[in-house]
Amino acid sequence: MSPTDAIKLNPFILAPMAGITDHAFRSFMKKLETSVVVTELVSANGIEYKSERTMKLMSYDESQRPIGVQLFGEEPEILARAAQVAESEGCDFIDLNFGCPVPKVVKKGAGSAMLKDPVRLQQVLAAVKGAVKIPVTIKIRTGWDANSRNAVEITNIAYNEGISWVAIHGRTRAQGYSGTADWNFISEVKSKSKLPIIGNGDIITPQQAVFRMKESGCDGVMIGRGCLKNPFIFMDALSLWKNEPIKSMNRDYVSIFNNLKSEIVSHCDEHITGIQLRKFAAWFSTGYSGAAQFRKNLFQTKSNEEIILLANEFFANISNIEQEDTSQEDFLMGGHG
Numbered sequence: 001m002s003p004t005d006a007i008k009l010n011p012f013i014l015a016p017m018a019g020i021t022d023h024a025f026r027s028f029m030k031k032l033e034t035s036v037v038v039t040e041l042v043s044a045n046g047i048e049y050k051s052e053r054t055m056k057l058m059s060y061d062e063s064q065r066p067i068g069v070q071l072f073g074e075e076p077e078i079l080a081r082a083a084q085v086a087e088s089e090g091c092d093f094i095d096l097n098f099g100c101p102v103p104k105v106v107k108k109g110a111g112s113a114m115l116k117d118p119v120r121l122q123q124v125l126a127a128v129k130g131a132v133k134i135p136v137t138i139k140i141r142t143g144w145d146a147n148s149r150n151a152v153e154i155t156n157i158a159y160n161e162g163i164s165w166v167a168i169h170g171r172t173r174a175q176g177y178s179g180t181a182d183w184n185f186i187s188e189v190k191s192k193s194k195l196p197i198i199g200n201g202d203i204i205t206p207q208q209a210v211f212r213m214k215e216s217g218c219d220g221v222m223i224g225r226g227c228l229k230n231p232f233i234f235m236d237a238l239s240l241w242k243n244e245p246i247k248s249m250n251r252d253y254v255s256i257f258n259n260l261k262s263e264i265v266s267h268c269d270e271h272i273t274g275i276q277l278r279k280f281a282a283w284f285s286t287g288y289s290g291a292a293q294f295r296k297n298l299f300q301t302k303s304n305e306e307i308i309l310l311a312n313e314f315f316a317n318i319s320n321i322e323q324e325d326t327s328q329e330d331f332l333m334g335g336h337g
């Protein structure tokens with residue numbers, strides 16, 4: 001199924017997050033009813049040099065379809081060749097990252113720096129589109145800074161180049177992760193665009209996801225950080241969207257954690273498994289009583305077995321009712337998009 005057909009059935013999309021939305025997490029989230037998934041950003045130069053680490057970022061399984069490989073880079077020809085490699089590995093679409101604010105990336109003209117150079121951006125789109133048969137999508141920010149919010153212009157270029165959708169994180173590059181995502185601006189881009197628009201930024205409850213869909217008129221919304229504190233967010237948003245009862249009233253965090261653990265253990269080495277298990281257990285515990293002490297204990301564990309025991313003990317004792325609202329706290333204020 002094409003990504004554009006998939007979002008007609010389920011418009012709630014997992015946002016790409018480097019170091020988080022890897023093979024294991026995407027498989028886990030698919031079972032919790034996320035729609036389309038995209039890999040974390042993959043370096044086109046890394047693919048050119050056949051870096052083993054880079055190639056591993058493109059791994060997926062059939063449960064993840066439709067799956068997009070997200071590429072970043074600055075050279076149209078290298079991006080085009082990288083897209084051909086990703087296509088030959090079997091992914092369903094290519095997503096291009098024009099939103100990454102990280103200095104190391106923008107210094108070379110990649111990521112959100114492309115928004116400052118629409119001519120080059122157009123060359124990249126033409127080169128990549130011409131190189132592959134599968135759909136190509138893009139992910140952008142509203143613009144480089146407050147004086148150059150050119151998402152409408154970029155969306156027009158994307159339309160002319162045959163791009164399938166534009167996902168917009170509602171902040172400028174200059175904002176980083178500060179302030180709030182500007183959904184009025186996203187709605188404005190949507191109202192002026194002939195392409196499907198995916199809105200993104202600061203959605204942390206299923207109710208907000210549905211509200212943003214309705215209010216902005218977007219064709220889909222992407223949710224990133226919100227699913228790390230509430231992995232049920234996609235499932236519940238989809239139920240609300242379809243006017244069906246919410247399924248996650250009795251949240252079984254023990255099963256949830258152990259499902260994720262199985263995915264991580266199958267796809268990561270022991271060291272990375274430890275890092276990921278600690279991270280996700282800490283995030284999932286957010287807002288539940290005893291979470292601060294749990295996190296402290298978690299980061300003192302010495303083996304993966306200890307992490308798993310501790311997490312099982314904590315999650316067996318939480319109940320849905322007692323989760324506090326922690327939406328006012330800063331959370332993961334940095335990333336590649």
Ligand SMILES: Cc1cc2nc3c(=O)[nH]c(=O)nc-3n(C[C@H](O)[C@H](O)[C@H](O)COP(=O)(O)O)c2cc1C
Nearest residue numbers: 015016017018041169201202223224225335336337
């Ligand atoms: C840790 C982290 C890593 C990220 N990595 C990527 C990435 O690889 N590619 C990308 O397009 N966006 C990346 N992003 C941006 C997210 O996709 C999303 O646009 C942003 O977090 C805003 O959405 P949210 O408020 O729902 O999290 C990353 C964000 C975070 C927090």
